[in-house]
Every structure is written in structure tokens, then in C-alpha cells.
Amino acid sequence: MEHTPIACSHHDHNHCISDALEAARQLCIGRGVRLTDLRLQVLELIWQNHKPLGAYTLMEMLAKANTRRVAPPTVYRALDFLLEQGLIHRINVLNAFIGCPSPTIKHQSHFLICRSCGIAIELDQPALSQQIIGVAQEAGFVVETQSLEVSGLCANCATGADAHSEHHHHG
Amino acid sequence: MEHTPIACSHHDHNHCISDALEAARQLCIGRGVRLTDLRLQVLELIWQNHKPLGAYTLMEMLAKANTRRVAPPTVYRALDFLLEQGLIHRINVLNAFIGCPSPTIKHQSHFLICRSCGIAIELDQPALSQQIIGVAQEAGFVVETQSLEVSGLCANCATGADAHSEHHHHG
């Protein structure tokens, strides 16, 4: 579980993490909210993965990093803050959390989730959001939030790697 | 909690329940699977509401109806069966379950969920499913299941009833 079989392994992940963290800092300054050490640490741990991370996994990581026990409320409060600020999304189908690459732009939570490698890919499709709003409107329904979670196989896992990677992911 | 402030309260709910149960019986006969007493009872309890029902609520209802204790695995196994047969859907955002009005037709799980009255309205929009598949395809993603959960206010709660029903539903 140490190494991460990321689908888009060609990208500079360290760079993508530091970009996200810097963006988060700026965003919090701009809004006058406090991105404390704990919150930053949680956000960083989440960004080290492209896979959604459970609160309890996160807790263990925090405990290890800080060499002391970390209780659930600690991590949940940090997650609540990050969710409120739009810095992370919650993946309901997995009870897990993932970093948001565009926290400054208000948008809905639309994800492709690979059942083989576990990666979660955020969609950026305002047209889809709009169509969903339209469909809801026909029913007189006023949309506040959308959660679209599409499960299946990502490009990597679907092409050939599929048959092999179903039962063992160690490449 | 005895009476149900259903949005579409004009419909003949008893009829709609018995229809659903009869359809379920036929479907199971056709597929050669067993709709046992327990499974039927769970399905009936779920259909008595248009609101998603949690597994533990269901457990209590079962315990009351059968005047004996019912343990979690009992209800979860029944739910698993009903999910497999497409007779119910799971609403992830609520950890709850709701009856499917068209179990014979393979389709995705698309819902409008009212945060005020709790009703869940299933969408029947093959075009939306198709658009989602299309968007996924552009990313090389092979779709297996879709879960769309739109939260907001239903037609009833949005129109005037809104301001009042936010904090107390006993209308």
C-alpha cells in the first residue's frame, strides 16, 4: 500500500500537491479563514493520493506523523472545514474524501471512480450540471447540491490491464 | 412519525404498494429466485414510505412486527437480495433504501432528495444516463453503475411551505 499505482502517473505529483496546497493557502487568506497546521496536514495527506481516503485511514496517518493518538473528532473537524471551503469533496459511495483541483470555482461533485485501481477522477462539465438542474426543474425541484458518482473502470484498467488487475493491483 | 407528509399525497398509496409487491412477486418467479416472507416484508416496509428508510429503522419495524429481536445481518441480507434484484435502490447520501418503481427495466440510480420533507423522487431520464456515459467515454472510462443524488427542495416544500417546514415538519 506504500506506492500508488496512479492512472495518470506521468504527471509531476509533487508539483501538483504543492500547487494545491499553495492555492488553498491563498484561498483561505482571501476568505479570512484559518488554514491551521492540522487542516493543512490533513489536506496534504489527502492530496498525496488520487484515491479517496477514509477518515479513519487519515486518522492513522495523522497519528503516525504526529507520533501520538489522534481521535475521530480531530480529523472530522478538519474534514468539515475543508469541505466547507470546497477544498475537498466527499465520495459518498466510498465514505471517503478527495482533494478538489479547483476550489475557487463553485461547482458540483461529479466523479468517475475506478473499482479496479480506486482512482477518482473529477469531472468538469458545467453542461452536465445544467442538464441535471433542468431535469430537476421540470419536476419543480430546486437543486442545492449534486452528487454524481459513476463507478466502472478507468482508461488504464479497462485496456488489457483489466483482466489482470481485477484481483491484484501490484502491477 | 406515524403519518407521512408525502409530496404526492393525492395518489392511492395502498394501491401503489400492492402493485409494487405484486410486480416483485412476478419478477422473482420469472427469474427463479425466492421472494421469501422476510424479503417480502422488508420490501413492503420500504414501500410504505416514499422516504428512504435506514437499515436500523427497518430493523426496529421488523422487530415490532414480528414481536422478537431482529439482528442487523437479517435485514442487511434481505436488503442485499432486493438490491441485487433491482427491487430497491440505495441512497448513499442518506445511508438508506427506497423502493424502485420499475425493477424490470435495467436503469441507473438517479434521485431528487428533498432536505425538508425527506422524499426521494426517482428520475427516469435515459438521455441523462446517456450523456453521463458519453462524458465518461471521453475520458476512456467504462461505466458500470451511476449514482446521481440531487439534494434540494421538492416542489411542495419549495413553494411557500418552504419557510415554515424547514424546522418543523408537523405541518
Next chain:
DNA sequence: AGATGAAAGGTTATAGAGTAACATAGCCGG
């Protein structure tokens, strides 16, 4: 009818996810 094997349900215990309530520590304006 009786044997038998698979599927369904019962029971106990426990894992996993999330929150309530209260205590303490850090920060910031007066």
C-alpha cells in the same frame, strides 16, 4: 417418506463511520 445438499435465516461479536458533550489551549482585540 427419508436422505441430502444448497440456500436462507438466526446469533454473537466486532469492525467501520460519525457525533455529542465537555475540557483545554491558542489567538486576538480591548
Next chain:
DNA sequence: CCGGCTATGTTACTCTATAACCTTTCATCT
């Protein structure tokens, strides 16, 4: 330095879900 606010620590608990094992039910074969 004080008072109040925000963030975090701590304990305990609730809610959701599953593992493992045992017993019952039921369809089928003989």
C-alpha cells in the same frame, strides 16, 4: 492582562455494516 472566540483534545457513545459460525428450511433425488 483580561475576556471572549476559535480550534483542538478527550471520553464516550451512536449509527452503519460485516464476519463467522450455527440452525432451519426447502427442493430434489432416490
